[in-house]
Amino acid sequence: MSLADAAPERGFQNTEFEARTARAQRLMARDGLAGLLLMSEQDVRYFTGFHTLFWQSPTRPWFVFVPASGKPVAVIPEIGAELMRRSWIDDIRTWSAPAPEDDGISLLTELLAPLAKVGARVGVMKGHETKLQMPLGDWERLVARLGGIKFADVTKLVQGLRMVKSPAEIKKLSHICAIGSAAFSKVPDLVGEGMPLEEVFRQFRLAAIGSGADDAPYVVGAADQGGYADVISPPSRRPLQKGDVLMLDTGCTWDGYFCDFDRNWAIGDVHDDAKRAYDVLWRATQAGIDAARPGNTCRDLFLAMSKVIAEMDSSGGDIGRLGHGLGMQLTEQPSHAAFDETELKENMVLTLEPSLSYGEGLMMVHEENIVVSNGEAKLLTTRAAPELILVR
Amino acid sequence: MSLADAAPERGFQNTEFEARTARAQRLMARDGLAGLLLMSEQDVRYFTGFHTLFWQSPTRPWFVFVPASGKPVAVIPEIGAELMRRSWIDDIRTWSAPAPEDDGISLLTELLAPLAKVGARVGVMKGHETKLQMPLGDWERLVARLGGIKFADVTKLVQGLRMVKSPAEIKKLSHICAIGSAAFSKVPDLVGEGMPLEEVFRQFRLAAIGSGADDAPYVVGAADQGGYADVISPPSRRPLQKGDVLMLDTGCTWDGYFCDFDRNWAIGDVHDDAKRAYDVLWRATQAGIDAARPGNTCRDLFLAMSKVIAEMDSSGGDIGRLGHGLGMQLTEQPSHAAFDETELKENMVLTLEPSLSYGEGLMMVHEENIVVSNGEAKLLTTRAAPELILVR
Numbered sequence: 175m176s177l178a179d180a181a182p183e184r185g186f187q188n189t190e191f192e193a194r195t196a197r198a199q200r201l202m203a204r205d206g207l208a209g210l211l212l213m214s215e216q217d218v219r220y221f222t223g224f225h226t227l228f229w230q231s232p233t234r235p236w237f238v239f240v241p242a243s244g245k246p247v248a249v250i251p252e253i254g255a256e257l258m259r260r261s262w263i264d265d266i267r268t269w270s271a272p273a274p275e276d277d278g279i280s281l282l283t284e285l286l287a288p289l290a291k292v293g294a295r296v297g298v299m300k301g302h303e304t305k306l307q308m309p310l311g312d313w314e315r316l317v318a319r320l321g322g323i324k325f326a327d328v329t330k331l332v333q334g335l336r337m338v339k340s341p342a343e344i345k346k347l348s349h350i351c352a353i354g355s356a357a358f359s360k361v362p363d364l365v366g367e368g369m370p371l372e373e374v375f376r377q378f379r380l381a382a383i384g385s386g387a388d389d390a391p392y393v394v395g396a397a398d399q400g401g402y403a404d405v406i407s408p409p410s411r412r413p414l415q416k417g418d419v420l421m422l423d424t425g426c427t428w429d430g431y432f433c434d435f436d437r438n439w440a441i442g443d444v445h446d447d448a449k450r451a452y453d454v455l456w457r458a459t460q461a462g463i464d465a466a467r468p469g470n471t472c473r474d475l476f477l478a479m480s481k482v483i484a485e486m487d488s489s490g491g492d493i494g495r496l497g498h499g500l501g502m503q504l505t506e507q508p509s510h511a512a513f514d515e516t517e518l519k520e521n522m523v524l525t526l527e528p529s530l531s532y533g534e535g536l537m538m539v540h541e542e543n544i545v546v547s548n549g550e551a552k553l554l555t556t557r558a559a560p561e562l563i564l565v566r
Numbered sequence: 567m568s569l570a571d572a573a574p575e576r577g578f579q580n581t582e583f584e585a586r587t588a589r590a591q592r593l594m595a596r597d598g599l600a601g602l603l604l605m606s607e608q609d610v611r612y613f614t615g616f617h618t619l620f621w622q623s624p625t626r627p628w629f630v631f632v633p634a635s636g637k638p639v640a641v642i643p644e645i646g647a648e649l650m651r652r653s654w655i656d657d658i659r660t661w662s663a664p665a666p667e668d669d670g671i672s673l674l675t676e677l678l679a680p681l682a683k684v685g686a687r688v689g690v691m692k693g694h695e696t697k698l699q700m701p702l703g704d705w706e707r708l709v710a711r712l713g714g715i716k717f718a719d720v721t722k723l724v725q726g727l728r729m730v731k732s733p734a735e736i737k738k739l740s741h742i743c744a745i746g747s748a749a750f751s752k753v754p755d756l757v758g759e760g761m762p763l764e765e766v767f768r769q770f771r772l773a774a775i776g777s778g779a780d781d782a783p784y785v786v787g788a789a790d791q792g793g794y795a796d797v798i799s800p801p802s803r804r805p806l807q808k809g810d811v812l813m814l815d816t817g818c819t820w821d822g823y824f825c826d827f828d829r830n831w832a833i834g835d836v837h838d839d840a841k842r843a844y845d846v847l848w849r850a851t852q853a854g855i856d857a858a859r860p861g862n863t864c865r866d867l868f869l870a871m872s873k874v875i876a877e878m879d880s881s882g883g884d885i886g887r888l889g890h891g892l893g894m895q896l897t898e899q900p901s902h903a904a905f906d907e908t909e910l911k912e913n914m915v916l917t918l919e920p921s922l923s924y925g926e927g928l929m930m931v932h933e934e935n936i937v938v939s940n941g942e943a944k945l946l947t948t949r950a951a952p953e954l955i956l957v958r
Contacts (some may be wrong), residue, residue, distance in 0.1 A: 184803075186798075214645070221852045225787070225800055226786070226798045226800065227783070227798070227800070228786065228798035230783060230784050230817065230896045231895075231896050231897040232695050232696070232697070232895060232897065233695050233897050233901070234886075234889070235648060251886065252885075252886065253797075253800065253885050253886065256795055257799055269659060269885050270882070270885045272694065272695075272886050272887060272901055272903065273886070273905070274693075274694040274905065275905070277694070298702070299702075300702040300703035300706075301666075301699060301701055301703055302664065302666040302669070302701060303624050303625050303626065303664075303701075304624070304701050304702070305697055305698060305700065305701065305702075306697060306698035306701075306702045306705070307697055308697065309692060309693055309695075309696050309697065309721075310690070310691075310692040310696070310697075310705075311693055311719055312858055313698070314692075322633035327703055329701075339708065357873060375780075376775060376780075379774055379775050379781065380772060383768060383771050383772055383775070388767075388768075388800075389771065389781070389782070389783065389785075390624050390781070391781065391783050392619050393619070393623060393781075394619055394620065403648055404648040405645075405647055406618045406619070406620035406645060406646065406649060407618060407649050407670060408576075408617055408618060408619070408780075408821075408822075409732065411576075425622065430800075455858065466741075490662070492632050493645050494626075494642075494643065494644065494645065494662050494663045494664050494665070495664060498623055498625070503623075503624060503769055504622045504623050505623040505624065505625050509625070509664055513665070513666065513667070547615075552770065565938040
């Protein structure tokens with residue numbers, strides 16, 4: 175059976191959105207919130223199912239209001255009305271956007287004015303890993319018009335919901351991780367000594383999409399003698415050379431869900447330091463998998479991986495963490511870092527991403543995707559080989 | 567010569583960034599601004615050349631400060647230091663991110679404190695088509711700490727600079743438009759009756775990347791009997807049927823620059839209404855090309871296209887405008903709309919995107935990419951055929 179045949183259904187049943195909204199409303203009641211005003215692609219999609227690549231255009235803002243009870247209300251540009259009408263929500267208010275003088279502000283004011291009158295608390299995303307997804311000037315005007323509302327930060331509430339995935343979400347994540355694994359397994363046959371890195375990236379993207387990914391929006395990597403110095407660059411045109419370590423890191427998507435992992439290869443043979451770094455990171459990942467149990471924290475995961483990494487590097491590195499959440503975004507909360515005491519729960523989907531520095535300014539990264547389960551964590555990716563794979 | 571062989575150099579000479587910064591600083595002097603605090607991927611890249619897909623991770627904020635004189639200063643996560651050091655700027659200040667308690671705020675405070683002391687004006691992006699590219703809570707803390715600074719909206723200043731492209735930028739845009747045109751020309755050979763729309767999208771993406779695009783991050787479209795009702799949806803699994811109008815709209819990228827255009831095809835034969843809509847839109851586009859001359863405004867472009875569209879539809883449609891600027895973003899300022907009096911200047915790169923509604927809730931779109939020149943505008947895309955192309 176090919177991966178395309180194994181694809182789950184696209185989209186979700188309405189019960190998924192009912193359950194998400196009910197969970198949010200229970201927490202809103204706990205926190206005395208009269209509603210959530212959400213604006214990011216992922217937060218809007220989480221509560222409505224509205225799914226489009228059109229968010230890549232920065233022109234128009236989009237708003238969803240989750241009330242204390244009942245279905246969410248959409249306040250969106252007219253161009254999205256047809257697609258939003260296919261969702262489970264009923265109350266869809268639109269304007270002809272773009273309209274720089276009034277891009278949804280009057281509609282939002284009308285919707286929220288009754289809450290302003292009674293001095294209600296309304297949640298918005300103000301915290302870590304969020305951005306204000308509307309023009310700052312419009313936000314300032316809206317706050318001034320709705321003077322009675324107390325805007326509260328609900329970053330932890332919303333991120334807490336999104337961190338724990340539903341069975342339907344895990345199916346999508348599992349599918350895209352299998353596609354990513356299939357694409358990586360083809361790399362030794364697709365690339366080799368003499369191929370410019372730019373072409374390596376192109377061949378990988380074609381393999382990922384050909385293997386069933388909707389897209390491979392995130393492809394970064396590097397290749398250089400005995401290792402690489404940077405993990406976020408676009409490709410150079412330098413041809414692969416014997417003695418290079420090649421690394422590719424990808425976020426591929428299927429139905430709006432990401433995988434995020436990387437692989438390393440040796441072009442011909444490489445220096446022993448690289449082989450040792452690979453072995454340390456492989457075992458650090460294993461320590462992470464072993465520690466990824468409900469009740470442990472992200473800090474525990476970080477410490478378990480750090481302990482192995484310290485065999486070769488105790489600097490702490492420059493990436494700032496050793497993995498993160500995964501879902502509708504390439505990187506989501508939580509962070510595997512000393513500062514993050516988030517407790518692991520069943521059905522959290524995480525990356526384990528140990529990295530280390532070695533030699534003269536070289537670094538190596540290694541990454542797998544897992545789902546936290548009752549007992550041992552389950553790998554969603556096909557585990558990397560325990561030794562660097564040689565590419566001829 | 568293949569398109570890959572015709573590719574321009576990646577990146578820019580340092581003189582490009584010197585010129586951009588000098589132009590900004592002349593306008594800053596005019597407006598009494600002591601600096602610009604910028605945070606978006608495109609604004610940071612415009613002034614530094616810092617180019618990475620890593621922005622897809624929402625975890626870490628990135629800042630560039632353009633002072634009244636001298637080179638920009640970067641305040642960025644340590645993970646980006648190596649890549650930023652390859653740019654033309656010298657002053658790079660980093661912190662180990664993510665650090666939820668202090669994600670760059672102390673570094674920004676230190677950098678800007680001398681300006682706060684003297685009550686200086688500092689520009690930020692607050693206007694139409696912008697977002698606050700850092701957590702709102704952090705922004706509020708920063709403003710409180712730097713009480714002396716008067717933050718001014720510089721949306722028009724920065725967008726005005728970015729609207730007019732340099733010769734090097736136009737080479738990149740021309741290259742990706744040629745790649746997009748090559749990919750569209752292959753569609754009649756790649757798709758046909760019976761192919762699910764999801765597979766049509768996949769085949770198009772593979773063709774675009776195979777033709778030399780770095781990626782095809784934006785692929786939307788639709789297909790249905792005699793026309794389509796929506797232009798921003800992800801693909802269904804419905805197979806193409808005789809009588810369908812198929813539309814694909816794409817933003818492909820090369821070296822961080824976008825094309826953005828679409829094409830329509832008839833599967834077998836289609837209803838005469840669709841043929842008529844196509845003809846009207848083709849001529850509306852031509853009217854747009856003819857009107858795209860220095861000195862005319864975006865409003866003029868809008869009116870020229872609207873006049874032709876009105877032969878079949880005078881509703882104004884639900885897209886809100888008939889095209890826009892194009893560059894590092896899929897859609898940029900200006901907007902071809904009645905409200906936008908932006909004067910066209912040589913070397914602006916624009917989309918012309920007339921659309922109309924017809925029949926029972928059907929719509930059609932048509933789009934080309936041009937560069938405004940001294941005299942007649944130059945097409946960057948290969949002009950669509952004057953009649954709907956039949957696909958068997």
